[in-house]
Amino acid sequence: MKINVNGKQVEIKDDAKNIMEALREIGIEIPNLCYLSETSVYGACRMCLVEVDGKEIVTSCTLAPREGMSIRTHTPKIYEMRKGILQLLLASHDGDCTTCEMNGKCKLQRYARDFGLTTNRFATVSKKTITDNSSIIVRDNAKCILCGDCVRACEELQTVSAIDFAYRGFDTQVVPSFEEKIENTECVFCGQCVAYCPTGALAIRNDVDKVYKAIEDGKYVIGMIAPAVRASLQEEFGLEDDIAMAGRMVSVLKMIGFKKVFDVAFSADLVAYEEAHEFLERLEKNERLPQFTSCCPGWVKFAEQYYPEYVPHLSSVKSPQMALGAVIKKYYAKEIGVAEDIILVSVMPCTAKKFEAEREEFNGDVDIVLTTRELVKVFKSTGMDIKMVEPEPFDRPFGLSSQSGLSFGKTGGVLGSVIEVIADKAAVKNVNTKQISEGTNLTEIELENGRIVRGIAVFGLGNVRKVVDKLKNGELQADVVEVMACNYGCIGGGGQPYPNDVRTRARRASILRETQSVDVLISPTENFHMRQLYEKYFGAPLSHEAHETLHTEYKHRRRIQQEEIDILPLPTDDEEKIEISVCLGTSCYTKGSYEILEKLIALSNNEEWAKNLEIKGTFCLENCGKAPNVLINDRIVGEATIEKIKEVALSEIREKQGDTEISKSNL
Amino acid sequence: MLTRSFDKVEDILEKYGYRKEMLIKILLEIQHEYRHIPREVVNYIGVALGIPPAKIYGVITFYSQFSLNPKGEYTIMICDGTACHMEGSMNLVKVIEEEIGIRPGEVTQDLKFSLDKVGCLGACALAPAMVINGEVYGKLTPDKVREILRNIKERKAE
Numbered sequence: 001m002k003i004n005v006n007g008k009q010v011e012i013k014d015d016a017k018n019i020m021e022a023l024r025e026i027g028i029e030i031p032n033l034c035y036l037s038e039t040s041v042y043g044a045c046r047m048c049l050v051e052v053d054g055k056e057i058v059t060s061c062t063l064a065p066r067e068g069m070s071i072r073t074h075t076p077k078i079y080e081m082r083k084g085i086l087q088l089l090l091a092s093h094d095g096d097c098t099t100c101e102m103n104g105k106c107k108l109q110r111y112a113r114d115f116g117l118t119t120n121r122f123a124t125v126s127k128k129t130i131t132d133n134s135s136i137i138v139r140d141n142a143k144c145i146l147c148g149d150c151v152r153a154c155e156e157l158q159t160v161s162a163i164d165f166a167y168r169g170f171d172t173q174v175v176p177s178f179e180e181k182i183e184n185t186e187c188v189f190c191g192q193c194v195a196y197c198p199t200g201a202l203a204i205r206n207d208v209d210k211v212y213k214a215i216e217d218g219k220y221v222i223g224m225i226a227p228a229v230r231a232s233l234q235e236e237f238g239l240e241d242d243i244a245m246a247g248r249m250v251s252v253l254k255m256i257g258f259k260k261v262f263d264v265a266f267s268a269d270l271v272a273y274e275e276a277h278e279f280l281e282r283l284e285k286n287e288r289l290p291q292f293t294s295c296c297p298g299w300v301k302f303a304e305q306y307y308p309e310y311v312p313h314l315s316s317v318k319s320p321q322m323a324l325g326a327v328i329k330k331y332y333a334k335e336i337g338v339a340e341d342i343i344l345v346s347v348m349p350c351t352a353k354k355f356e357a358e359r360e361e362f363n364g365d366v367d368i369v370l371t372t373r374e375l376v377k378v379f380k381s382t383g384m385d386i387k388m389v390e391p392e393p394f395d396r397p398f399g400l401s402s403q404s405g406l407s408f409g410k411t412g413g414v415l416g417s418v419i420e421v422i423a424d425k426a427a428v429k430n431v432n433t434k435q436i437s438e439g440t441n442l443t444e445i446e447l448e449n450g451r452i453v454r455g456i457a458v459f460g461l462g463n464v465r466k467v468v469d470k471l472k473n474g475e476l477q478a479d480v481v482e483v484m485a486c487n488y489g490c491i492g493g494g495g496q497p498y499p500n501d502v503r504t505r506a507r508r509a510s511i512l513r514e515t516q517s518v519d520v521l522i523s524p525t526e527n528f529h530m531r532q533l534y535e536k537y538f539g540a541p542l543s544h545e546a547h548e549t550l551h552t553e554y555k556h557r558r559r560i561q562q563e564e565i566d567i568l569p570l571p572t573d574d575e576e577k578i579e580i581s582v583c584l585g586t587s588c589y590t591k592g593s594y595e596i597l598e599k600l601i602a603l604s605n606n607e608e609w610a611k612n613l614e615i616k617g618t619f620c621l622e623n624c625g626k627a628p629n630v631l632i633n634d635r636i637v638g639e640a641t642i643e644k645i646k647e648v649a650l651s652e653i654r655e656k657q658g659d660t661e662i663s664k665s666n667l
Numbered sequence: 668m669l670t671r672s673f674d675k676v677e678d679i680l681e682k683y684g685y686r687k688e689m690l691i692k693i694l695l696e697i698q699h700e701y702r703h704i705p706r707e708v709v710n711y712i713g714v715a716l717g718i719p720p721a722k723i724y725g726v727i728t729f730y731s732q733f734s735l736n737p738k739g740e741y742t743i744m745i746c747d748g749t750a751c752h753m754e755g756s757m758n759l760v761k762v763i764e765e766e767i768g769i770r771p772g773e774v775t776q777d778l779k780f781s782l783d784k785v786g787c788l789g790a791c792a793l794a795p796a797m798v799i800n801g802e803v804y805g806k807l808t809p810d811k812v813r814e815i816l817r818n819i820k821e822r823k824a825e
């Protein structure tokens with residue numbers, strides 16, 4: 001379609017969503033502060049004004065292209081209007097840029113500079129603001145311009161909706177329900193809200209100082225770098241399509257004081273290898289299928305909260321980050337003889353990886369997680385010109401990786417790697433991949449024996465929800481499902497540099513693809529350093545030792561954290577007591593949970609074995625379908641009766657006694 | 668208290684067939700029932716209707732019909748606009764405090780009364796003025812306020 005832009009005829013795509021997108025394609029980025037191509041159009045900031053047919057001035061993000069229309073993008077009037085909008089925003093904005101995480105990257109700051117705003121005709125107004133720096137996702141609403149990008153990313157892309165607009169008018173704030181801290185909500189820490197926030201209102205907890213402290217304290221600091229980081233770092237250093245970035249990163253980290261730098265792509269090979277065997281075993285036994293990948297901690301938390309019935313279906317193999325952490329802390333530390341002094345720093349594209357490293361299941365194997373954004377700061381502060389840094393290879397033995405391991409950084413990578421391993425074990429006749437819906441690819445693998453294995457790779461939690469729901473109701477069949485919480489996989493992770501939009505993500509995917517293509521190893525099975533690990537420590541995939549080191553367990557998690565009511569608190573040690581929480585939510589209440597509670601209290605008063613039951617009341621366990629529910633330690637007992645509870649509690653007690661006997665005999 | 672309170676929520680939800688689109692209606696009934704929207708109830712209906720609590724919170728804080736803190740069965744709004752202020756409305760606040768033991772922003776233990784200080788009620792000619800459950804009382808004196816409150820208390824006692 002032809003339109004006239006600033007006096008010139010131009011050709012734009014017929015299917016352009018709106019004038020903003022159309023003009024982007026021809027090299028005009030209309031100033032905008034509330035537009036995301038990936039979500040619905042909000043149209044609130046009014047920065048994106050254009051003049052149509054010499055008459056009205058309208059927002060270009062809501063303007064549909066029409067043949068022959070005439071657009072002016074930058075008239076004096078529009079210029080003034082934009083300036084006015086910026087001044088209004090800045091009047092209530094905490095403009096302390098030097099202490100802001102987004103200093104130098106912030107869109108608002110950039111526009112203020114580009115529009116030459118050195119003074120403000122509006123008086124400064126201060127408003128009540130909410131801050132939350134208790135966890136990985138840091139919010140400072142004094143810097144929020146209410147563009148709603150984070151709200152739409154969380155709701156539309158991720159279908160989590162941990163945050164929303166609250167209050168009205170001048171008092172409007174973006175907050176979780178009841179201004180709760182984000183860590184106590186259903187937030188999965190995917191960081192997509194941070195990824196899109198144009199200002200410093202949303203940031204990632206900065207852990208850089210911890211790294212310097214470790215070096216200063218003389219710790220043996222080991223680094224490990226995820227595949228997706230090498231695909232995005234160059235954006236910040238004026239490099240293009242640089243496939244030697246990983247090597248440059250190794251050099252700089254060594255210069256700073258890292259003793260060793262390993263490649264997380266190595267453990268991606270390891271994870272794919274172990275996971276493929278786990279999958280083949282389940283396939284053979286026909287149990288817990290489809291198997292879901294579990295390398296994405298955002299997805300894992302999502303599954304724990306929304307799909308408890310599928311938690312046992314998650315691969316029990318740890319993510320590459322946690323697997324390498326365990327291998328280094330358990331074996332490598334002994335090999336080099338510095339066990340206590342190792343501080344393991346992983347560099348990730350991902351905010352959720354910080355959360356994962358802190359999960360209690362992994363007993364702190366990875367000490368510090370830096371996101372790409374933090375690494376950029378470290379590098380920039382050295383003053384080194386990255387372009388001129390000689391690349392250095394990753395350290396052995398965990399520096400080797402195959403193309404498959406590297407591909408973990410983007411969608412389809414984990415699944416592809418698993419398929420590579422399967423192809424090595426069982427003869428594969430045919431592999432066929434097609435897109436079946438938004439962000440969802442289906443791969444059919446035909447084995448020699450005629451069996452067809454169906455694998456799905458899906459990204460974006462909104463797409464994931466659709467796929468999992470279809471799997472649940474039988475509309476879709478699969479044997480293995482790769483899930484990545486972020487659009488296009490980890491290359492679009494919440495810890496990646498801003499901007500982090502579709503165009504940038506596509507570029508990162510192509511850089512990663514090129515980086516992969518120069519790797520001589522194709523399948524994880526070819527990674528001989530990985531095979532050595534099996535020879536030395538694990539013996540075989542799924543062995544007892546492999547389970548001890550490489551596998552873990554996940555559990556049902558409530559979306560809404562709520563305090564429990566102590567009904568019969570015990571002064572004894574946590575070790576000895578069995579916690580029983582009776583759900584007093586409505587469904588359970590109406591199904592008689594209150595009577596259960598009364599019987600339990602009687603039980604603990606009358607029966608000797610039951611004296612160590614600590615009884616609590618709790619509010620909706622989010623399992624209302626199976627009401628009444630009771631939580632015994634961490635086990636949910638649905639359709640509970642006092643007999644059932646007794647049985648489970650007794651078995652918990654037996655388990656505990658078993659444990660103590662074992663540990664006694666160990667002494 | 669806790670268990671008893673959820674029974675009613677469940678009735679309300681049932682009445683509206685657990686339909687997401689009925690959120691506002693449901694919230695209005697809950698507001699009516701509890702005279703505010705308790706946090707546990709937000710979480711509860713969030714789970715029951717499949718609406719994230721952050722969204723419900725957004726709705727509650729957007730519409731002035733909803734309140735997060737309990738309101739009394741009788742909501743007293745005492746005017747502190749300029750006209751009323753000049754006529755000594757703050758003195759009346761003290762009288763109310765003596766009479767029912769709460770200050771602006773608070774609610775009595777039995778949830779009978781709540782008191783809020785508001786801007787001009789648009790009844791300056793009657794200053795000082797207050798509104799109780801929509802009814803305007805003007806040209807107030809300490810004695811008049813006491814009488815009004817006592818009347819209400821008795822009305823309830825019957």
Ligand code: SF4
Nearest residue numbers: 154187188190191193
């Ligand atoms: S981190 Fe992800 S889940 Fe959490 S608020 Fe941001 S977008 Fe939502």
Ligand code: SF4
Nearest residue numbers: 144145147148150197
């Ligand atoms: S926090 Fe950031 S993305 Fe969210 S509304 Fe505020 S400025 Fe926009």
Ligand code: SF4
Nearest residue numbers: 296298350486490493
């Ligand atoms: S897709 Fe990757 S970057 Fe995004 S949450 Fe999952 S692991 Fe992190």
Ligand code: FES
Nearest residue numbers: 032043045046061
């Ligand atoms: S970008 Fe169009 S109104 Fe904000």
Ligand code: FES
Nearest residue numbers: 585588621623624
């Ligand atoms: S009310 Fe008990 S699980 Fe929902």
Ligand code: FES
Nearest residue numbers: 746748751788790
């Ligand atoms: S100032 Fe009180 S009614 Fe106007």
